[in-house]
Amino acid sequence: MSDRLQETSNIWITGASSGIGESVTRALARGGHRLVITGRRQGALEELASVAPERIIPAAADTTSKEDLQAIAGTLENHGDLNMVILNAGTCEYLEIAHYSSDVIEKNIRTNVIGTARCLDIALPALRRSRAKGQPATLVIVSSSAWWFPFGRAEGYGASKAALTYFAHALRADLAAEGIDVVVVSPGFVKTPLTDRNDFPMPFLVSTEDAAERIVSGLARGKNEIAFPKRFTWMLKALGALPRPLIDRMSASMARKSNTEEENNG
Template sequence: MSATILITGASSGIGRETASYYAKQGWTVYALARSADKLAELAAENPAQIIPISLDLTDLAAMQAWQRSLPATVHFDVVLLNAGNCEYVEAKDLDLAAFERTFAINFQAVVASTKLFLPKLHAGNTLAIVSSMAHFFPFTRSEAYGASKAAVSYFTESLRVDLADTGIKVCLIEPGFIDTPLTQKNDFSMPFLMPVAVAAKRIFEGINAGKIRLRFPRRLGYLLRILSLLPYGIRTKLAARMKQS
């Protein structure tokens, strides 16, 4: 019997590439996302391995109904909660709806998915959750996105503590800039931009190795960690200067 993974946000970007990578390694992939068309295209690449599931992760009732429809015998070796979005905001006129949308998919959907799919994991299986390096440093216009990812990282770390006695492994994934349709919308320089295929391989290998935290590109991770150690006033001035450049 092949190993099985469930991946959310599988219709594009990191989720799509990772779903494809796992399928090529012989895994059965439950690929979840809203876009039925994009999921169909993904499944067509490897129809024997990929099971497309069109669901809105912010629709709790629909998620619950699908979870209940799964046979009791179905369990996942890995659940990868990857779905997310980025909306930039203006500090002088904060878009409250943008905050609601961002937290709905980036954080609340992660919590809901954890609740629904945790029963489908056994001791030795892995729950992997994708956050971001964005919360390491105060980037301009990132109040909604960065805050949502900070919440995801803290949730994941705390969850690992409370699941320690279950044998379920919890992996926190914090990517930097990855070349995806999401980052291709950015109009600023993205240091150490990583090809999405490399990111998918890092995720596969890291989870397989039992890592509890993955950060890539490593050079960006090192840089942001160093910046985070600067005195608070200096860090704030540097962030403001970066905004103006």
């Protein structure tokens, strides 16, 4: 039996101002936990905090900015011993191959990899302080299952989430001796403002409430890998295990179809 979330926990979550992070915040607050919530939009954070003002503290910051993060380090310290950090802030920018620009790659890497890594500058010392007092300490990194198969247009997003997952798994190895768990969350498609911009079919799309329920219950059950919905992630895993020439043919055909649709619509 896991000791995660069994007692009232102090949690920092990024990317709380919308989508998956917002629903996870609501679910954890309903469970009686105490949260510091981060995103860039102060107004959205304040609105969310108003559902349980005694237990949710807004701390606005751009997670790619070292200065912003240092400015909220005190809020985290005053919140009490930190038991869990959920690094969920992220973006998804697609590449239009006819107008290739490395800026698209940079934006994905900057927010999803560098931003997450920077959060650890303030999160890791806080988690270590909790471990030193014998308390549970868990680091949760929200990645994606998108990089398990090479999707056209997802060069930047997929590369960023592949790098982020490697980062998390290597941290898991390094932090095991200190008793700090590292959890990787790999969602399929979830209906959020991020995916509302997508102009292609999203199989097995789930709601943010459904996603939050799967994440929170997986954490409470002590899981270190949380991937959902299973019918989507198993399909991606099976496709990813095919011989490379077959994968290349399938992904090229999907990319051609999507680029033709794009041209027809544009």
